[in-house]
Amino acid sequence: MATHDVPIVGDSFQVGYRFQRYWDTPMANAFFCGELGAGLFFVSLWFGFVPGMLTGLLITGILKTYFHISHMGVPMKSWRAMLRPDRSWISRGLISIMVWSAFGFAHVLNLWFDLETVLGFGSIISGLIKLVAAAAALMVMTYQGFAISHSTAISLWSSGLMPVSSLVYALTAGTFLTLVLGWNGFLAEQPDKLNLLINGALFLLVVIAVVLLSLLHGAHHGSPGGRTSVELLVKSLYAKWFLGVVWGTGLILPALLLWAASGSYAAVILAALGVLAGYYAYRVLIFKAGVFEPIMSFRP
Amino acid sequence: MARYGMVFDLRRCIGCNACVVGCKQENSLPDGVFFTRTLSEEYGVFPAVNRVYIPTLCNHCEDAPCEKVCPSGATYTRDDGIVMVDADKCIGCGSCAVACPYDQRTELDKKSFEQGLYGEGELTPFEEQGYSRYTPGMVTKCDFCSGRVDAGLDPACVVTCPTDARIFGDLDDPTSKANQLIRERGGRAPLPEKNTRPKVYYVD
Numbered sequence: 001m002a003t004h005d006v007p008i009v010g011d012s013f014q015v016g017y018r019f020q021r022y023w024d025t026p027m028a029n030a031f032f033c034g035e036l037g038a039g040l041f042f043v044s045l046w047f048g049f050v051p052g053m054l055t056g057l058l059i060t061g062i063l064k065t066y067f068h069i070s071h072m073g074v075p076m077k078s079w080r081a082m083l084r085p086d087r088s089w090i091s092r093g094l095i096s097i098m099v100w101s102a103f104g105f106a107h108v109l110n111l112w113f114d115l116e117t118v119l120g121f122g123s124i125i126s127g128l129i130k131l132v133a134a135a136a137a138l139m140v141m142t143y144q145g146f147a148i149s150h151s152t153a154i155s156l157w158s159s160g161l162m163p164v165s166s167l168v169y170a171l172t173a174g175t176f177l178t179l180v181l182g183w184n185g186f187l188a189e190q191p192d193k194l195n196l197l198i199n200g201a202l203f204l205l206v207v208i209a210v211v212l213l214s215l216l217h218g219a220h221h222g223s224p225g226g227r228t229s230v231e232l233l234v235k236s237l238y239a240k241w242f243l244g245v246v247w248g249t250g251l252i253l254p255a256l257l258l259w260a261a262s263g264s265y266a267a268v269i270l271a272a273l274g275v276l277a278g279y280y281a282y283r284v285l286i287f288k289a290g291v292f293e294p295i296m297s298f299r300p
Numbered sequence: 301m302a303r304y305g306m307v308f309d310l311r312r313c314i315g316c317n318a319c320v321v322g323c324k325q326e327n328s329l330p331d332g333v334f335f336t337r338t339l340s341e342e343y344g345v346f347p348a349v350n351r352v353y354i355p356t357l358c359n360h361c362e363d364a365p366c367e368k369v370c371p372s373g374a375t376y377t378r379d380d381g382i383v384m385v386d387a388d389k390c391i392g393c394g395s396c397a398v399a400c401p402y403d404q405r406t407e408l409d410k411k412s413f414e415q416g417l418y419g420e421g422e423l424t425p426f427e428e429q430g431y432s433r434y435t436p437g438m439v440t441k442c443d444f445c446s447g448r449v450d451a452g453l454d455p456a457c458v459v460t461c462p463t464d465a466r467i468f469g470d471l472d473d474p475t476s477k478a479n480q481l482i483r484e485r486g487g488r489a490p491l492p493e494k495n496t497r498p499k500v501y502y503v504d
Contacts, residue, residue: 073391080373091371
């Protein structure tokens with residue numbers, strides 16, 4: 001077990017904590033876009049909001065794919081990433097994205113062009129398409145959390161709360177984007193749904209706060225490496241970003257705006273931008289604060 | 301079937317880094333890429349200060365986390381326990397790199413292959429011959445010099461070490477020096493709490 005007093009040594013030939021540097025900003029972008037798109041789709045699906053579903057599919061299908069390809073060392077062979085669903089969460093995730101894209105677009109087309117009537121297939125088929133699209137979107141929202149929590153190498157990531165944070169952040173971002181996109185559309189005509197979304201958004205912000213606190217608490221008490229990561233996030237190198245953007249802009253500001261001025265479209269847009277900024281910062285910082293522990297140390 | 305592993309005798313290692321150079325030459329590694337490193341640590345308070353050298357390389361774990369997370373099937377374990385990377389199958393996603401608790405995976409940056417060791421965009425015949433075994437952009441690691449092992453030789457870092465601080469052998473063979481050292485001097489595995497069951501041990 002490493003001791004806590006060992007320094008962070010970067011890439012030098014010394015004993016100490018080393019930053020993980022393999023998954024950086026492009027991968028954080030891919031994680032962010034994947035969960036954001038799937039979250040927007042899932043919430044929009046719940047409310048039958050077709051523009052939201054389509055936007056979610058496009059965000060994930062185009063942006064997530066682009067950022068993954070830009071990160072990949074050998075992009076021409078990226079299709080091979082789907083070959084080991086028996087053991088790899090990346091394979092499972094890629095397959096679920098393909099299933100979600102196919103069934104999600106089929107559901108959107110069905111709603112838009114009323115294919116159930118035009119093509120004459122029954123409501124059971126429509127329901128099945130919707131169910132598979134929802135299940136696959138749920139998988140896309142969570143698999144990245146499973147992918148990083150599956151590894152024990154980086155203590156900050158090795159937590160069962162990682163997939164939970166992915167799911168909650170995806171649902172929160174999806175809820176805020178549905179509020180923004182549907183404000184002058186279906187939400188203007190259905191105030192009960194508007195209230196449900198606003199109350200849901202407030203509830204999800206509280207859940208995120210609880211999950212983040214639990215995540216930090218678990219990492220801090222789990223191992224010296226986890227404690228080092230937590231200190232990077234709340235005390236030293238990344239504290240101003242984590243506390244200022246993830247907590248301040250991403251959680252506290254949107255909660256205050258929704259609580260004080262939920263009837264204002266401008267306030268909802270501002271709150272949504274704050275949530276997205278906080279969510280993106282969270283994704284980037286979780287990667288940046290991940291450290292490998294020294295393999296052994298002789299310090300007393 | 302043998303179960304290959306390595307023992308580092310920390311009393312013998314003098315931190316000369318000859319193993320690092322030998323490894324780089326044997327494996328034709330581009331600039332900035334290392335399959336093995338000799339880390340140093342200073343501890344204590346003057347005048348009772350001490351320095352120790354801790355060699356590191358891939359631990360060829362029995363329960364290799366890099367193999368478990370590989371989505372393309374590029375990482376696999378041979379029957380003799382050596383964990384390998386198939387250059388034709390690796391997609392360079394880096395999931396193995398973030399899964400290895402020992403930070404022993406390394407990405408082969410495409411620029412290194414283009415610029416060459418001298419950074420002038422021209423490869424020497426040595427580089428041209430050596431780089432052919434890799435796919436630019438792949439993530440790779442030490443393979444205990446599997447080609448040399450197959451030919452009955454020890455890994456390059458072992459034969460280069462001037463103090464015999466690196467001992468390679470069959471961990472299941474009670475007559476092998478590696479096995480004897482682990483038994484007699486209580487070999488300890490790095491980061492045992494990670495449950496990867498490494499096949500590299502340290503004795504001090």
